[in-house]
Amino acid sequence: MEGFISAAQAAWDALPYILGGLWWTxxxxxxAMAVGLVFGVPLAVAHVYGGAFSRRFVAGYVWLFRGVxxxxxxxxxxxxxxxxxxxxxxxxxxxxxxxxxxxxVVLGLTSAAYQSQIFRGAIRSLPAGQLRAARALGMSDATxxxxxxxxxxxxxxxxxxxxxxxxxxxxSALAFTIGxxxxxxxxxxxxxxxxxPLPLSLLAGALFFFLTWAGIKVLKRLEAKVRIPGYAHQxxx
Amino acid sequence: xxxxxxxRVENIVKTIGGQRILDDVSLxxxxxxxxxxIGPSGAGKSTLLSCINFLSPPDSGTISLDGRPVNGKSRKxxxxxxxxxxxxxxxxxxxxxxxxxxxxxVALIKVKGLDKRAATNRAMEELxxxxxxxxxxxxxxxxxxxxxxxxxxxxxxxxxxxxLLLDEPTSALDPELIGEVLTVIRDLADExxxxxxxxxxxxxxxxxxxxxxxxxxxxxxERGTPxxxxxxxxxxxxxxxxxxxxELAGDAAVCEIAS
Numbered sequence: 001m002e003g004f005i006s007a008a009q010a011a012w013d014a015l016p017y018i019l020g021g022l023w024w025t026x027x028x029x030x031x032a033m034a035v036g037l038v039f040g041v042p043l044a045v046a047h048v049y050g051g052a053f054s055r056r057f058v059a060g061y062v063w064l065f066r067g068v069x070x071x072x073x074x075x076x077x078x079x080x081x082x083x084x085x086x087x088x089x090x091x092x093x094x095x096x097x098x099x100x101x102x103x104x105v106v107l108g109l110t111s112a113a114y115q116s117q118i119f120r121g122a123i124r125s126l127p128a129g130q131l132r133a134a135r136a137l138g139m140s141d142a143t144x145x146x147x148x149x150x151x152x153x154x155x156x157x158x159x160x161x162x163x164x165x166x167x168x169x170x171x172s173a174l175a176f177t178i179g180x181x182x183x184x185x186x187x188x189x190x191x192x193x194x195x196x197p198l199p200l201s202l203l204a205g206a207l208f209f210f211l212t213w214a215g216i217k218v219l220k221r222l223e224a225k226v227r228i229p230g231y232a233h234q235x236x237x
Numbered sequence: 238x239x240x241x242x243x244x245r246v247e248n249i250v251k252t253i254g255g256q257r258i259l260d261d262v263s264l265x266x267x268x269x270x271x272x273x274x275i276g277p278s279g280a281g282k283s284t285l286l287s288c289i290n291f292l293s294p295p296d297s298g299t300i301s302l303d304g305r306p307v308n309g310k311s312r313k314x315x316x317x318x319x320x321x322x323x324x325x326x327x328x329x330x331x332x333x334x335x336x337x338x339x340x341x342x343v344a345l346i347k348v349k350g351l352d353k354r355a356a357t358n359r360a361m362e363e364l365x366x367x368x369x370x371x372x373x374x375x376x377x378x379x380x381x382x383x384x385x386x387x388x389x390x391x392x393x394x395x396x397x398x399x400x401l402l403l404d405e406p407t408s409a410l411d412p413e414l415i416g417e418v419l420t421v422i423r424d425l426a427d428e429x430x431x432x433x434x435x436x437x438x439x440x441x442x443x444x445x446x447x448x449x450x451x452x453x454x455x456x457x458x459e460r461g462t463p464x465x466x467x468x469x470x471x472x473x474x475x476x477x478x479x480x481x482x483x484e485l486a487g488d489a490a491v492c493e494i495a496s
Contacts, residue, residue, distance in 0.1 A: 132292055133330035133389075137344035137396060138320035140312070147347050152334045228334050230378030 010196035011203045017190065018203060021183035025211065028103055028172040028182060033165065035108025040115030041154075045145055047116060048123045058116060065113035070106060070171050078102040078178040103175035111168055118160040122153035158223040165215050169208060183207050239268040242304070243431050244322075244400045249288050249298035251281075251455075258284045259295070260455040266400065269429040273442045273463075275475060276452035282435035283327075285452070286402045289433070290322045291315050302399065320348060323393030325403040329385040331377040331392075337364060337384075338373035341392045349396070363391035367421050383414030390421055401425070403434035439479050443467060451475045 043061065046054040065073075078099060086096040095101045126149060134144035176185030187204040191197040244266040251259040259281045266272050274282040288295040291309050300307045302321060308314045331340050341360035345351045351359070364370055367387035377385055386406055393401060406422065407415045419441050425432065426445045436442055443449075443463035451459035451466070451474050459466060459474050466475040 127330070129326060129328060129330035130332065132287075133324075133326065133332070134344075135292060136290060136319055136322075136324040136326075137392070138316050138348045139344060140316060143347050147343055148332050148334075152332075155334065228378065229376045231333060231376065 007196050007199040010190075010194045011199040014186075014190040014194070014200060015203070018183060018186045018200070018207065021181060021186040022207060022211070024100065024175075024180055024182035025169075025172055025184075025208075027100065028107060028175055028180065029165065029168050029211070029215070031104035032107035032111050032168050032172070035104060036111030036115040036164070036168075039109065039112035041119055041150065043112060043116035044119035044123060044153075045150075047120050049141065049145065062113040062116060065110045070110060070174050071177060073106045073110065074103060074174060074178050077106050099175065099178040099180045102178060103172070103180050107168060107171055107175075110171075111164060114164055114167070115157075115161070118157050118164065119153055121160075122156040123149060125156060126152055155223075155226050155228065158219060158226075162216050162219040165219060166212050169211055169215065173208070241268045242266065243268050243302065244289070244433070245299075245301040245304075246285075246289060247299040247301070249285065249295045249300075251284055251288055251293065251295050253284070253293075258455050259288065262298075262452075262455070262457055264433075264450060264457065264460075266431055266433055267447075268431055270447040271426050271432045271434060271442070271445050272448050272450060273446040274433065274435040274450050274452055275437070275439060275478065277478070280452040281455040282452055283404050286324070286404050286433065286435060289400075289402055290319050290324055292324070316348075320396055321399045323396060323398035323401040325386070325389055325393055325401065325406045327405040328409050329377070329382070329389045331380075331385055331389055333377050336374050336376055337369060337380065337388045337391075340377070340388055341395050344392070345395055359395055360391070363395045364388070366394065366424075367391045368417070381414060382410045383417045386410065386418045387421055390418075390425075394425075399431060401430055401432045403432060403436070405435050405437070407436065407438060437482060439467075439482065449475055451478065 043058050047058040050058070068076075082096045082102050082105075085091050085094075130148055130152070131141075131144055134148045135141070139147065172182060173184040175182055176188060179185070183204050187200050191200045194200070242265045246265065247263045249259050249262045250257070262281070262285055264272060274285065276282055284293060287293045288298075289300055291300070291307070294309050300309075300318075302318060307318050331337075332343065335343060338357065338360045341363050342353075342356045345356035345359055346353060349356075361370065361373060364373055367390050369384060369387055369391065372380065372384065375384075377388070380388065390406075403422070407418050410418065415438070419438065422432075422434070423441075423445060434442065434446075446463055448460060449463050449466050450457045453474065461473075461475075465471060466473045467479060468476070
């Protein structure tokens with residue numbers, strides 16, 4: 001009983017500090033989702049509509065970022081590439097020495113590889129007639145992709161995108177290795193000083209679970225909001 | 238009647254996967270006339286239509302609009318050609334994420350550069366023209382096949398095309414919905430729209446077309462006025478094809494053969 005009380009006490013005492021990590025964790029996920037979206041869409045378009053060279057480039061990109069463990073990438077970027085880039089004066093406006101920045105870049109570029117494949121599948125699933133009709137009206141391919149293809153493909157991508165969200169959420173915990181004060185790193189440091197790893201890990205797990213639940217809820221709402229009336233396709237989560 | 242040739246198609250050859258789909262096809266369409274392409278499936282009717290607006294570029298041959306040959310290698314000329322040549326597809330191809338009105342409006346904004354308001358007004362006019370003034374905010378999935386096809390006609394008309402290409406516009410429709418689309422096409426013909434239409438609706442188009450082109454194996458094997466080709470004693474391919482369609486259709490004769 002005494003053990004339980006002291007464990008609960010340790011978790012309670014650490015709660016405000018660990019809750020503070022939620023902001024960093026949420027920032028990592030949102031930043032990485034955004035970077036992944038911004039790079040993932042053009043990668044997908046290049047993969048589907050590009051020539052042999054761009055297809056190969058995208059395939060190489062996806063292969064690289066899916067193949068190298070995130071932990072290795074974090075070290076590579078934080079201790080290697082970013083340190084090197086920080087010596088270029090023109091890039092001084094970027095927070096290159098920040099662990100958070102490195103983590104967002106790494107998680108974002110990795111997510112771009114995965115997201116590009118989500119979008120690619122969605123684009124491919126659209127009937128070929130959509131592009132034909134757009135072309136027949138005199139739209140350039142670029143206009144057709146912007147006005148006709150992507151608005152439909154992105155809607156179809158939301159269910160798979162929720163999946164990507166929960167994967168990123170878990171991967172974001174790795175950012176503790178380069179000193180980002182997110183939930184996991186705060187949990188570890190408190191656990192080390194209080195010698196109460198079990199309750200603190202449970203607390204961290206609960207927080208991650210909460211973030212997953214909240215994020216999926218938001219995405220589900222988004223999916224319902226942009227759903228095309230009467231359209232049979234409805235995502236399942 | 239105006240005798241200006243609007244669209245001239247000369248010696249089109251198209252090979253897909255080693256198979257010759259179009260073999261030296263030529264035709265010309267005068268202003269305000271309707272040419273009808275008839276023939277069995279696989280004859281090359283659809284391919285011919287999509288060669289005209291370069292959705293599937295011909296291997297050789299010339300397409301001229303208003304007397305000017307189109308350079309298919311120039312992106313600019315291609316986009317300009319497609320703006321002036323409307324196309325109606327068998328399976329409608331409405332943009333699924335846009336309402337009926339937005340389907341008609343989108344190219345006015347994105348291609349013609351109209352502002353939103355002007356484009357909306359124009360779109361509403363065109364919807365009214367095809368009898369859908371009361372359905373602007375419905376999505377394709379909420380429309381019947383006949384309504385979808387009428388929206389797609391409105392979408393093409395909004396671009397002020399010089400020629401309209403219709404690729405079996407009623408073939409994907411339930412029988413009871415064919416009539417509303419044919420009515421729209423008849424109105425267009427009466428208003429003097431220049432059209433090339435592939436169809437199996439032979440008796441319908443016989444009253445409107447100035448020429449029937451019978452296609453088989455990538456060639457135009459017969460051409461002439463509907464009255465001549467459909468005459469009972471003409472011995473034409475068109476006539477026997479028509480008789481065969483009637484046989485398949487049973488009581489609902491798709492074409493009447495002039496006696």
